[in-house]
Amino acid sequence: MRNLSKPTIIKLSGLLAAIVILFLTPNFADTGVTTVLTLIFIYMALGQMWNLLAGFTGLVSLGNQIFIGLGGYTLVIVSQKMGLPIPLGILAGGLVSVGFALIISVPIFKMRGVFFTIGSWIIAETLLVLFGSWEYIGAGMGMNISVAFSISFTSLYYIGLILGLATVLLVYFLLKSKFGLSLMAMRDNESAAETSAIELYFTKLKSFIIATFVTGITGGIMYLQLGFIQSSTAFGINWTVAMVFMVIIGGIGTIEGPIIGAVFYVIINQYLYNYPGFGMLILGVIAIVVILVAPKGIMGFINSKKIEIISIRRKLKPVKNQ
Numbered sequence: 001m002r003n004l005s006k007p008t009i010i011k012l013s014g015l016l017a018a019i020v021i022l023f024l025t026p027n028f029a030d031t032g033v034t035t036v037l038t039l040i041f042i043y044m045a046l047g048q049m050w051n052l053l054a055g056f057t058g059l060v061s062l063g064n065q066i067f068i069g070l071g072g073y074t075l076v077i078v079s080q081k082m083g084l085p086i087p088l089g090i091l092a093g094g095l096v097s098v099g100f101a102l103i104i105s106v107p108i109f110k111m112r113g114v115f116f117t118i119g120s121w122i123i124a125e126t127l128l129v130l131f132g133s134w135e136y137i138g139a140g141m142g143m144n145i146s147v148a149f150s151i152s153f154t155s156l157y158y159i160g161l162i163l164g165l166a167t168v169l170l171v172y173f174l175l176k177s178k179f180g181l182s183l184m185a186m187r188d189n190e191s192a193a194e195t196s197a198i199e200l201y202f203t204k205l206k207s208f209i210i211a212t213f214v215t216g217i218t219g220g221i222m223y224l225q226l227g228f229i230q231s232s233t234a235f236g237i238n239w240t241v242a243m244v245f246m247v248i249i250g251g252i253g254t255i256e257g258p259i260i261g262a263v264f265y266v267i268i269n270q271y272l273y274n275y276p277g278f279g280m281l282i283l284g285v286i287a288i289v290v291i292l293v294a295p296k297g298i299m300g301f302i303n304s305k306k307i308e309i310i311s312i313r314r315k316l317k318p319v320k321n322q
Contacts, residue, residue: 026154034157038225040266041164043246045218047258048167049211050243055253056175057207058187062240063120066127067097067212069234071219073137076229081136086147090220090238097216098209105205121237128235143231145223159221167214172310174210194292210257221295245283249290251299255310260298 027033046068053059072094079089083149104123110166111119133138174180182203186193194200223229268286272279294301 001312002303008320009082009123018249019165023158026157027077031153034153035225036266036270037314038153038157038160039207040262042218042222043242043266044164044259044262045167046169046215046239047246047262048270049215049218049248049254050240051252051254051258052171052174052213054116054206055247055257056180056183056187057204058190059208060117062117062237063122063124064122064211064215064243065237065239066100066124067215068219068222068239069124069131069231070097070100071216071221072223072234073131073231075147075220075223076137076143076145080145083198086151086224089147090217090224094213094217094219096211097219098127101212102205105208109201109204121240122241124235124237128231131231131235133261134231138230139210140231142228142233145227145229148224148227152223156221156225160225163218164219170210173253179203179206196215220306224242236250241280245287247297247299248287251301251303254297254299256305257299 022037024039029037046064050061050064053061053064071090073090074093074096075086077089078084078092079086105257108116108119108123131137139145171303182193182198185196186198186203190200199220219234225235242265246258246265248261249264250257250259250261261287264286268283269279272282290297
């Protein structure tokens with residue numbers, strides 16, 4: 001602690017206090033509060049992974065719902081159909097997502113810019129159709145996830161909390177590493193990054209695999225929360241719309257952005273639950289207002305005032321005189 005500045009100590013103390021309070025929350029909060037918080041943690045994880053791809057790697061995808069759907073359906077097949085433990089079903093969802101990501105990475109990484117974005121969305125729509133005709137998993141009618149009812153609200157809360165915190169730490173340490181520098185260099189200028197001996201394909205692939213693995217796991221946990229899965233929603237673009245909203249509102253290219261965005265998105269959705277026809281419209285209006293007022297999102301605006309909560313900048317080591 002000797003080398004830490006006073007503002008850093010204050011920030012770390014505040015973050016630690018917040019984490020302790022979150023771990024103690026089920027002891028004094030009702031089920032409604034813990035359910036909302038669980039959703040915030042899960043959406044926070046989804047937002048962090050979309051931000052890792054779009055905000056730090058430069059891969060703007062409209063197909064991250066692919067891995068939410070795969071995670072959810074793998075959970076159903078492994079833990080419900082096959083009767084294996086739920087943790088194994090969640091982990092299998094991440095592994096299946098990685099396997100599928102490796103398959104589609106070959107053609108999709110040949111696309112750049114808007115073509116990559118559209119290509120990822122087309123793959124998601126294809127899976128929507130395929131899973132919608134698979135009778136084994138209820139086809140288009142969907143099916144109840146009965147194993148979800150064996151987990152208490154409190155257990156699910158802690159699963160979501162650990163998931164959310166783990167994704168924040170994962171992104172933080174990735175960006176602090178040499179790999180993180182490669183990601184941001186590639187995002188800013190691919191040609192310059194390539195001349196600096198950065199392997200573009202494998203750097204993108206590593207980021208893609210990390211994001212898809214975590215998104216697949218998160219998809220399984222999300223459907224434990226929902227208790228029902230259907231292909232039209234599992235692979236629906238609404239998932240990615242939510243991720244884009246959270247990251248744009250909170251601040252793309254920041255670690256705190258998806259956290260702030262998840263809080264806004266979940267709370268607004270809870271208030272608009274009884275007005276499904278107006279939900280997306282109101283979210284769209286909010287997004288437009290934020291983009292006009294703070295183009296870099298809430299966290300980008302805060303950072304512009306020289307205020308940082310989680311810094312990913314590296315401190316330069318002083319050069320010793322020979």
